[in-house]
Amino acid sequence: MLSVNDLYVQVEGKEILKGLTLQVKPGEVHAIMGPNGSGKSTLSHVLAGRSGYEVTGGSVSYQGKDLLELAAEERAREGIFLAFQYPVEIPGVSNLQFLRTSLNSIRKHRGEAELDAASFLRQARQLIGKVDLDPEFLKRGVNEGFSGGEKKRNEIFQMLMLEPKLALLDETDSGLDIDALQVVATGVNTLKREDRSVILVTHYQRLLKYIVPDYVHVLANGRIVKSGGKDLALELEEKGYGWLNIDDEATATI
């Protein structure tokens, strides 16, 4: 599915990822944990294709393609979905209009016909219920005036609508109460299938109570310093990041 090899990335001339390597197979759920400033968000943004992230070394292959060669919208059409840590508000564009434009550009890329308005609406109404949002939210501007929790639910709703092959959740759990956390987890568990993979970028272990990862990686100072099974998350929760001998520069911000 995804193969990141020895990836080096700079942001505004500062090296953030320093030789990151990660393999994700179809159907797997990977959790990437690490202290603030370790490069977690940089990883999700560079995979989604945000500009301003300069790859200075290494490679990323996604379903046999050179991911770094693809524009952000092409990556989305190929099945990559980024759930934003800070979803953007777009007043004047309804959630419905936005998602329909999005879904149809993805369907077009796959060679499928555009979804007619009625089937689209039916599907949207059904799936928005799964994230406990009122269908009225479909008519509102994208994330316009949504609370933090509503924005995150809306991200999960979009994910369910777009059915990505690789979902990247960038600290989707941060700032959520326990109910919202469970909604996010249910969403991810609904998406899970043997041909779909998920990368959860998170600061805390608590989301992993509801979404059981196949692998847990610790990212520190731009590299993956330790990988393990789901138990590693519990160990981190108990001992913190200190015992992994992460150097001071990275741990100072915890």
Next chain:
Amino acid sequence: MSAELTQTSPTDLDSKSFGEQAQPLSLPDDLRDWLVDQALARSADQRWSSAGERFKQIQADALQTLKATPFPTRKTESWRYTSVQPLIAAVNAAASSADANADPASEECLQPEALQALIDQADLVVRFSDTGEAMLKLGEAQAAHLLSFTLHQASGESTKAPNGEADLLGEFGSRVPQGYYPFVSVNAALLSTCLEIRVAAASDDSESVKPRILLLNGSQDAGQGSLSDRQHSRVLLKLARDAHAELTEVRLDAGSAAVFATSVLEASLEANSRLQHYQFSAAAASDSLYAAAFIKLGNHANYAFNGQSTGSALSRTDLTVELTAPGAYAALNAHMLLNGNNRCDYHTALEHMAPHCESDEQVRSIVSDKGKAVFNGRIHIHRDAQKTRAEMNNRNLLMSPQAEVNTKPELEIYADDVKCAHGATIGQLDASAVFYCKSRGIDEQSARSLLSEAFIVETIQLMPAQAQQDLAMALLQRFQETV
């Protein structure tokens, strides 16, 4: 005034006025002199079958004023960012049209379906044509009976409403405030049509019997290389106490001839009356257009302006609202959609003259390519206008490096117990919003048009009537397709 010209036939006059133009025009004052000549030449063949003497006097007075009015240059403050040079160029091009290269056939003017809906529901439709003649259609609905009017034409007959004349000619020019309005004088001097309308209140004061008046301006094609300049219309409108009305002006131009057109509305709204005023301008790029509206609001009168313009070589709107009695309310909303070399200039003035009046103003623009938007929003709170609330907001979206926006909010406040707010922003599309769209599979171009459209849709949604919203959306879609 021009007895020596009376023997000349109209067709000779046209060729004469171009033929006599030995030198191409260069300065704004040359343009003024040319317009004076045009007006003099035309006055000979004007018939104005009713009230002819009155119109001759109006035109003679306007000519006197015009001759003494210097035309705006870059040093003229209120015309600093809008030049009359495109009109000078159009006049010169028309004068030398004999050797102009013929363009391929002009594009068909696509009339949006939404316009047909407006025509169908209107109680009074007046269509102004290239020849200066106007056609009038009066509906039969109940609301139509609330209208009394007369359509006067320089070229011919006048038409009266079955239930009487409006009898407003005596007020011609009286709503025009003190100030520098050279093209209002041009409008009177070259006047081709004058429509006077009086709206009475419905007996049961219900919204459903609001008369809808639709003015259609458009040029199909006056011929390659010529200047279509016979559309100079004045509308005198009076809403009686408690009357409601809707006035929609639409300009859709097609054709290769440049158009020079002026339209001036003078309206007075008596106590508790309501006017919804819409102005749509989707002109050809070569057009030079001037529009003015001078509105006087009485006690608790309510005026709502909604404008949409895609600009042109020269496109200027002066809009002045006088709130003269307590409780009056004005809402001014306009947006400009500019690409290519199109310009658009809204100069608005809200004259708060009485206490307890309110106004809201929202003007937005999207400017692509080398487009240029100008907004000058003046709010003038007179000394007696205590307890005024006035809010004005201007937001502009620059879509290209060469796009230009000039905005100037002007607040002049002489009362001490007022609430006024104004704001102006000029920005670009939010890069994080563009990325958000892209991360959902939407390509850059579509993302940009989705986001810029959203910016304008907010102002379109302020239009109170659905049919006008539909037309605005249709013209917005057409604009988006050309960006």
